[in-house]
Amino acid sequence: MADSNDSPVMGKEFLKGLWKENPVFVAVLGMCPSLAVTNSAINGIAMGLASTFVLIGSCALVSLLRNVIPKPVRITTYIVIIATFVTAVDFTLEAFLPAIHKELGAFIALIVVNCLILGRQEAFASKHPIGLAVADATGMGLGFTFALLSLGGIREVLGNGSLFGIDLFGAGYEPWIIMILPPGGFFTLGFLLLIFSWVEQRRKLRTQQPS
C-alpha cells in the first residue's frame, strides 16, 4: 500500500489532524469528553488514548467494509462497530487499570457518542482505502489526545499546583480550585480557542501585508 507515491499523501492525512484540522481546537468536535474528564493531565491522556484506539480500530474496519455496508443503514452500522470497540476498551481498562477506569467512569462508555469518531467514519474512512483511513484516524486521535493533554495539564497546574501528580510550586501555592471544577473546563477551552483564533488572525494579517 505505502509505495513512494502514497507516502507523502499519507503523511499529509496524518499531520492535518495534529494541528490544521485539530478536532478540538479547530473543528470543536468531541466536546463532552474533552471537558468532562480533563481535571488532570493523566486523565486527559487516558481518555485521549482510549478514543484513539477506538478511532483507529473502527476506521480500519469501516474502511475494509466500505463496499459491503449498504448506504441506507450505514450510520447504524458505524455505531454498532464503534460500540463494539468501546466495549472492548471498557473491559480492558477495567481489568488492567482499575484506578483510571474508576476516575473516567461512564465517560469511557460515552466514547460511543463522541461525534469526532462517527464524523471520521462518515467523512473519511467510508471513502478511502485502509492505509489512508488508518493514517487519518491516527492523526486525528493523536490530535485529540494532544488537545486533552493540554486542557488537563493547564487545569491541573492551575487548579492543583501539580502536573502528573508531581507537586510543582511547593506548599506556598494557593490552588485555583475553580479550575478543576466544571466552570474551569469551560473557561480553559474558551481561552485556548481565543489564543488559537488570535494566532490565526495574526497569520492572516501578515500574509495580507507582506511589506
Add this chain to the structure above:
Amino acid sequence: MNELVWIFISALLVNNFTLSMFLGLCPFLGVTQKLETAFRLGLANIFVMMITAVAAYVLNTWVLIHAPYLRLISFIIVIASAVQFVEMAIKKLSPDLFKALGIFLPLITTNCAILGLALFTTNKGYGFVEGMVYALGAGGGVTIALVLLAAVREETRILNIPKMVQGTALNLIIAGIISLGFMGFAGLFGSH
C-alpha cells in the same frame, strides 16, 4: 417521597447534566442562537429522556442480566429505534406536537446526555419510578441550561464584540460563568 424529591432536585440543579457533567454540549453550543428554539429543544430532550428511562429499565430488568456485555450496543439501538417509533406515532396522533419537536428528535437521539442518562440510571440502580423522576429532573436541567445560554446569546448579538472573541470562544466563557453560578447549588442539601 423525600428520596424522589432529592433525586429530582439533584438532577435538575446540583448535578446539572450540561453545566456540571458536560453532557450534551453539542446542541448546547450549536442550537442556542434563539431562545424559542432552545426551549423547544429542551422539551424534546425531556421527552426523549423519558423514553430512554423506560427503555433502560426494560432492558436492565429483562435482558441485560443475562448478557451484561451487550449493554452499550443494546442501549443505543433500542433507544434510537424507540425514539423513531414514538416519532412516527406522534406524527400520526398529534401533528402540532410533531411540528414543535419533530426536527430535534433525530438530532438528540445519539446525544451523550441521552446515553449518559441510561448509563447513570443503571449505575445508580434506580427502579422504574426513580428512573422516571431522574429523567424528568435531568431533562429539566438541560432545558434550563439551554434557555439560560440562549437568553444571554440573544443579548450579545446587539453588542460590539471584538471579532476574535466571537463564536465558540465567547459561548464557552458565557457557559463557564453560568456554570460558576450553578456551583452555588452544591451545598443545597447539606450533608448530601
